[in-house]
Amino acid sequence: MFTLRQTMRDIRRHPLRTVIVSILIAVLMVASAGIYAMSINVRHTISEIERTHAINVYLLQGLDQGSIDALLANLQKDEAITRAEYVSPVDGLKNLQARYPQFASVFQDLTKNPIPPLIRVYPASASGIAALATELRSTPGVQSVEYDEASVQGMLNANGFVNSLLVYVLLLAGLLFVAGFSLMAFSIINGKRKETAVLSIVGATNTQVLLATPAHLVVVWALASILSLLVLPGVIRYSTAKLQSSFAWVTPASSGIVYAGAASIVILASLACLFLACVIATILAYRIDEEQRREETLLE
Amino acid sequence: MIQMLSVSKKYEDGYYGLRDITFTVAPGKFVFLTGESGAGKSTVLRLIYRAEHPTNGTILVDGVDTAAAHGRSLTALRRKMGMVFQDYMLLFDRTVFENVALPLAVRGMSRDAIAQEVDKRLDQVGLSGYHRRMCCSLSGGEKQRVALARALITKPDIILADEPTGNLDISNGEKIIEVLHEANHQGATVFMATHDLYLVQSTRLPFVRLRGGRKVEEGNF
Numbered sequence: 001m002f003t004l005r006q007t008m009r010d011i012r013r014h015p016l017r018t019v020i021v022s023i024l025i026a027v028l029m030v031a032s033a034g035i036y037a038m039s040i041n042v043r044h045t046i047s048e049i050e051r052t053h054a055i056n057v058y059l060l061q062g063l064d065q066g067s068i069d070a071l072l073a074n075l076q077k078d079e080a081i082t083r084a085e086y087v088s089p090v091d092g093l094k095n096l097q098a099r100y101p102q103f104a105s106v107f108q109d110l111t112k113n114p115i116p117p118l119i120r121v122y123p124a125s126a127s128g129i130a131a132l133a134t135e136l137r138s139t140p141g142v143q144s145v146e147y148d149e150a151s152v153q154g155m156l157n158a159n160g161f162v163n164s165l166l167v168y169v170l171l172l173a174g175l176l177f178v179a180g181f182s183l184m185a186f187s188i189i190n191g192k193r194k195e196t197a198v199l200s201i202v203g204a205t206n207t208q209v210l211l212a213t214p215a216h217l218v219v220v221w222a223l224a225s226i227l228s229l230l231v232l233p234g235v236i237r238y239s240t241a242k243l244q245s246s247f248a249w250v251t252p253a254s255s256g257i258v259y260a261g262a263a264s265i266v267i268l269a270s271l272a273c274l275f276l277a278c279v280i281a282t283i284l285a286y287r288i289d290e291e292q293r294r295e296e297t298l299l300e
Numbered sequence: 301m302i303q304m305l306s307v308s309k310k311y312e313d314g315y316y317g318l319r320d321i322t323f324t325v326a327p328g329k330f331v332f333l334t335g336e337s338g339a340g341k342s343t344v345l346r347l348i349y350r351a352e353h354p355t356n357g358t359i360l361v362d363g364v365d366t367a368a369a370h371g372r373s374l375t376a377l378r379r380k381m382g383m384v385f386q387d388y389m390l391l392f393d394r395t396v397f398e399n400v401a402l403p404l405a406v407r408g409m410s411r412d413a414i415a416q417e418v419d420k421r422l423d424q425v426g427l428s429g430y431h432r433r434m435c436c437s438l439s440g441g442e443k444q445r446v447a448l449a450r451a452l453i454t455k456p457d458i459i460l461a462d463e464p465t466g467n468l469d470i471s472n473g474e475k476i477i478e479v480l481h482e483a484n485h486q487g488a489t490v491f492m493a494t495h496d497l498y499l500v501q502s503t504r505l506p507f508v509r510l511r512g513g514r515k516v517e518e519g520n521f
Contacts, residue, residue, distance in 0.1 A: 002405055013393065198389055201349070202403040202450065203379035206371055 002208055007215040018220060021184055025224035026231065028180040029266040033228070034235045035173040036265055039166045046159055050126040051082050053155065055133055055147040059117040063141050071141055072119055080124055080132055087118040116143055126155045174269070181273040188220065189213050214274075221274050225267060232263055301327045302348060302458065302491060307357030309343055309513075317343040318513045321357070325491050327457075330484040332500045333493040335510035341493035344510070345462050348491070349381055350374060361458065379407070382451030382488075384476075386463035388443045390450075392436040396427065399435055400449045407454070421449040425479055441472030448479055459483055461492040465499070477503070 011018045057075075059068060068086060075084040087095070092115035097107050121136065123129045129152050137145045192213045199209045302325040309317040318340045325331045333341050346352045347359055350366045359366045361377060369377045382403075383389075390399050397418055404414045422428055425445040430438075435446060444464055451459055461480060465473035477499070484490045494500065500507050509517035 002408065006405075009398075010393075194389075195391055198391055198402070199406065201378065201383050201389065202406060203375055203454070204406040205375050208406055 003211040022223035026227035029228040032173045032177040033266045037236045055121040057119040058143045060143045083122040089113045089115040303360040305358045307354045310355040330490040332507040339510040340513040380457045382456035382459045384451045384461040384464045386466040388447045390435045397431040403454045421453045425449045459490045
């Protein structure tokens with residue numbers, strides 16, 4: 001009770017300082033959450049780009065429509081494939097004519113359609129495209145399988161780079177968060193050292209001495225958490241503006257799951273930092289090194 | 301009663317703050333601990349209120365070995381004492397009332413009872429009406445009187461004062477000594493460290509004199 005009263009009194013006495021520290025901690029929390037949300041957005045965008053790479057599966061000339069439909073149905077069930085579409089020889093020729101109008105006379109002179117039946121397959125990810133192509137080549141009824149290998153390899157290289165970059169950015173954001181939070185916690189702890197010494201002198205119990213600093217930290221952390229939760233939805237919406245996925249099972253908004261994840265991460269991380277700060281405050285209050293105590297608290 | 305029995309204090313760097321100090325401060329007495337700066341006066345007081353442990357020897361406060369005091373027993377030991385420091389050890393971001401009330405607040409006394417006691421102590425040290433003043437805005441003499449009021453508010457059995465007049469002018473210094481005498485007449489044991497030999501001589505009270513961490517003299521002028 002004494003500790004709570006003292007903490008509330010301190011906070012009432014220094015409202016500006018408390019609010020500024022809370023805002024700074026909230027900024028750290030929101031910035032970390034924003035970086036997390038952006039990384040989700042980048043990964044999502046990359047996976048969308050990956051899905052635009054197609055494998056052209058050319059079928060044997062004269063393959064009957066029943067076999068083609070069966071093959072198409074099998075491919076559409078495959079989990080490694082996002083989408084598979086059939087392009088008939090007639091449609092293939094039309095596409096060719098539309099793409100190369102300058103060769104219209106050549107197309108008119110054709111006595112027989114040379115275009116083979118085609119199934120265009122869109123793999124779920126670029127990394128599995130080579131294995132999928134190999135599998136498709138051995139499928140009965142398939143004449144040949146083609147895809148842009150150089151482009152896929154380039155995409156894989158770029159993905160690797162972006163993923164490494166994201167890991168670095170997330171690690172950096174985490175470190176900045178921990179460092180920023182710890183610095184502020186230490187500044188509060190440091191500001192409370194004289195109070196800790198005075199409390200010991202006037203006969204406070206160990207519990208009262210030990211709780212003086214963590215109680216203050218908890219209040220600042222709670223204020224920062226409330227502030228960050230108020231601002232977080234806007235930041236997440238901004239960070240995930242291009243995220244088209246639906247997370248209707250969590251919230252109608254597409255950013256719902258990201259918001260929930262980000263909020264959980266920042267709150268858990270700040271709790272971890274708070275715990276760390278409290279442990280340090282406890283060690284400081286109970287430090288065995290008497291010379292340090294003498295120098296730092298009683299002979300200021 | 302405070303008893304120091306063959307007490308030595310050696311620091312990590314090998315420096316001896318105190319060497320083989322033995323003396324007794326009888327209950328209800330006003331005793332000065334005197335000596336030049338660096339003689340070990342503050343170390344003696346820190347050992348008594350258990351901010352430090354002695355390297356050798358035993359310190360007994362009312363028969364309790366301070367080295368054995370931990371947790372609740374240490375709190376109980378410190379609650380017997382009121383302490384006054386040369387640098388006041390006040391919380392400057394709090395009011396006079398809050399500083400003086402602190403020892404009672406940690407003991408869980410009611411607000412009304414605390415308010416009454418604070419009134420009495422501030423009156424005793426000549427600071428009536430200073431309740432709402434911030435400690436940072438007080439003069440040196442006023443700060444020391446606030447510190448003294450804080451030390452006296454629990455009516456401690458023992459008052460330890462470490463150079464309480466060291467930073468003050470003569471008038472403020474006399475006021476502090478007067479209040480300490482008053483507390484002593486009401487039954488408190490007062491053990492005051494000072495380098496002011498003139499003060500010790502003029503009061504004709506018992507003293508213990510240290511030099512270079514050793515006791516060189518004990519008695520009355």
